[in-house]
Amino acid sequence: MSLIDIPVKSLDKPTGMANAVMNELSDHLSRLADSGESHIVDLLSLPMTEADINELADMLGVGEVSATISGIGTSSIRETAYRGIWWVTHYGDDEKVVSELIEITQVPQILITHMDEIRHSAQSMAAVN
Amino acid sequence: MTPEESSETTETLGTNLIGNGVSRRTFLKFCSTVASAMALPPTAATAMAETLSKATRQSVIWLSFQECTGCTESITRSHKPTLESLIFDFVSLDYHHTLQAASGDAAEHAREEAQKAHKGKYILIVDGSIPAENNGYSTIAGISNRQMLEDVAKDAMAIVSVGTCAAYGGLPKADPNPTGAVAVSDIIKDKPIINIPGCPPIPVVMTGVLAHVLTFGIPELDKHGRPVAFFGESIHDRCYRRPFYDKGLFAKGFDDEGARKGWCLFEVGCKGPTTFNACATTKWNNGTSFPIQSGHGCIGCSEPDFWDAGSFYKALSTGSINPSEWATDALVAGAAIGVASGLLNRAGKSKAQDKHDPVTLEDMGGKK
Secondary structure, eight states, rough: OOOGGGGGGGGGOSSSSSHHHHHHHHHHHHHHHHOOOOOOEEEEEEEEEHHHHHHHHHHHHOOOOOEEEEEEEEEEEEESTTEEEEEEEOOOOOOEEEEEEEEEESOOOGSSSOOOHEEEEEEEEHHHO | OOOOHHHHHHHHHHHHHTTTTOHHHHHHHHHHHHHHTOOOTTTHHHHHHHHHOOOOOOOEEEOHHHHHHHHHHHHHOOSSOOOHHHHHHHHHEEEEEETTOOOOHHHHHHHHHHHTTTTEEEEEESSSBBBBBBGGSSSEEEEEHHHHHHHHHEEEEEEEHHHHHHHHHHHGGGGTTTTEEEEEHHHHOOSSSEEOSSSSEEEEEEEHHHHHHHHHOOOOTTTSSSSHHSSSSSHHHHHHHHHHHHTOOOOOSSSHHHHHOOOOOGGGGGGHHHHHHHHTTTTTTTBBBBBTTTTTTOOOSSSTOOOOOOTTTSSSSSSSSSSGGOOOOHHHOOOOOOHHHOOOOOHHHHHHHHHHHOOOTTTTOOOO
């Protein structure tokens, strides 16, 4: 018998948390528009059920940008239909979700290549050429 | 300092990562996960990644006293590369009975060298309890546990007591406590001590705390000296079977209808309501499961004196306490509030503490 078979009815209906989060995101997006200040919301730290997270995803929709990072486990970064609101999902190497973040920003930090790594690859390239 | 200079002088975690083929993005992702697990704001992950990547190898001395080696086993059971193994591989583990290559005099010499070279800057990790009554019960290279603890603690930056034995005395301290076992905090009074209890503790709790210490310093601790980030909530409050508890649906035995349907395990002895740990959220074996999910009640292994807090299989409401003192049907039926159970358990624990008379040599038939 797996976890799914246990009939705990309380978890499969949205609780209204999605609306609360949308309010918060609206505040952050306005602040980003006014002052350029970014913010991150950690969905797994909130008391959101799976149904809530799905409802939030429906409310935010899908935008024009999507990116995948293939490191130790993949990460998926998508801009939602609201420009400046990004949905970032991190997977462990066993494909289980380890992190679900909403970033209110021009571009998520994780997409930007770090200068330390650029210096390192510049050295490697110069060494070969 | 230019990148060329820094890589020539001391290796940082950042250069170590590049050398191991772990990208900064992957490292940032792991820092996000740890920050989330520690209930830090998600923006802390960037600060954590930046600070940790500049960290030079942290010297760690690990002393093992009256222990079963379970805590070491727990922290090394990381099959996949995770932040746990990254951090653990990066620290300079200058002394550890199980993991170090040297033995005998060479091992003790390595420890003394590390103490001198990193005076005031090394982290002391301890697992196992210390026999306070008779120093002869547990010795390493002829040095009593107590003596070695006092010597090494003197120049340590901070002390981490890993496992319930080092944090609170654990199994050796259980009634009748033949060795007079005590916790690290009973002996060392003048250094910051972080308790990470559990029998054993969850690996990511261990490394999450280490990461926090290296980045932000000592985390916020509760009244038992445990990091609030991991030990701030009870198992009961985060348990996925809580809706069954709230509805009064309990397994009465381990193979009845309730057990098979995955109902609450309160009546078969679960100590979830009075136990504070990260098991219900972080879980074990890379998030696979935890005792309740596998069908067995919580035994309360991160709490002081849990070995003497009543049977693992009797409900909290009936344990070793006279039920008539708490004559509420509500408690037994499970509609109880967590507070009532908490009060019950504390009464039980102070009774357990009263029975701890350390055995003397005379008790054992010897002459003083």
